[in-house]
Amino acid sequence: MSIHLEAPQGAIAEKVLLPGDPLRAKHIAETFLEDVQCYNQVRNMLGFTGTYKGERISVQGTGMGLPSFSIYATELIKDYGVKTLVRVGTCGAIQRDVQLREVLMAQGVCTDSSIISHFFPGISFSPIADFDLLHRAYMISKDRQMQVRVGNVHTSDYFYSENPEAVSRLGEFGVMAVEMETAALYTLAAKYGVKALSLLTVSDHIVTGEQTTSEERQTTFNQMIELALDAIVEGK
Ligand SMILES: O=P(O)(O)O[C@H]1O[C@H](CO)[C@@H](O)[C@H]1O
Numbered sequence: 085m086s087i088h089l090e091a092p093q094g095a096i097a098e099k100v101l102l103p104g105d106p107l108r109a110k111h112i113a114e115t116f117l118e119d120v121q122c123y124n125q126v127r128n129m130l131g132f133t134g135t136y137k138g139e140r141i142s143v144q145g146t147g148m149g150l151p152s153f154s155i156y157a158t159e160l161i162k163d164y165g166v167k168t169l170v171r172v173g174t175c176g177a178i179q180r181d182v183q184l185r186e187v188l189m190a191q192g193v194c195t196d197s198s199i200i201s202h203f204f205p206g207i208s209f210s211p212i213a214d215f216d217l218l219h220r221a222y223m224i225s226k227d228r229q230m231q232v233r234v235g236n237v238h239t240s241d242y243f244y245s246e247n248p249e250a251v252s253r254l255g256e257f258g259v260m261a262v263e264m265e266t267a268a269l270y271t272l273a274a275k276y277g278v279k280a281l282s283l284l285t286v287s288d289h290i291v292t293g294e295q296t297t298s299e300e301r302q303t304t305f306n307q308m309i310e311l312a313l314d315a316i317v318e319g320k
């Protein structure tokens with residue numbers, strides 16, 4: 085047990101997928117995993133362990149934003165020995181040519197988060213993806229002829245930005261999209277020496293105002309989940 089997870093020791097696999105929405109964790113477990121057991125219901129932040137292609141994998145909801153995400157990621161790593169963490173989230177595109185429904189692979193991440201600035205006062209730390217995981221996910225996506233992009237994203241403390249001009253300027257500098265957890269994932273992975281990758285489906289477009297339907301989100305999302313699962317089971 086940890087403070088926010090009721091799982092007994094050994095109930096969580098070393099490789100974990102991390103959606104923000106706990107009901108997405110349930111959907112992933114029911115759709116893609118076999119021999120599934122729910123190991124956490126504390127605060128309804130559902131967590132499941134099962135097998136995928138014969139390998140034990142867990143999937144844990146994290147909630148929205150860096151504070152909630154950091155609680156679950158820290159406990160998974162420190163209290164349960166998790167070694168590989170892949171976020172499977174949604175994001176809003178901030179560059180005109182990024183398409184709705186595309187899957188983005190966050191190679192690096194900007195952030196306005198006060199949480200991350202406390203790690204290194206006065207220094208702008210650059211959180212990055214694990215290269216092996218990123219490379220593997222990219223190669224699998226090419227084999228599947230999936231439309232993906234690799235690049236920079238922005239993790240914000242705000243869903244409703246107080247500074248939309250700054251967000252749109254990031255788009256002019258090639259940042260693909262905005263979401264609310266990746267900077268915490270990559271910073272904690274660096275701190276604890278574990279592997280991390282963030283995959284994000286573009287669910288809405290901040291420049292054009294386009295939005296996906298829930299059905300579209302589901303289909304594209306499933307492609308991203310299979311990509312994430314295959315990237316982690318093929319790795320060491
Ligand atoms: O779909 P998830 O994984 O929750 O990710 C995105 O959606 C939430 C905002 O609606 C934030 O958590 C953001 O990062």
Ligand SMILES: O=c1cc[nH]c(=O)[nH]1
Pocket residue numbers: 174175176177243262263264287288290
């Ligand atoms: O954080 C998020 C997620 C999806 N779309 C957004 O605009 N922001």
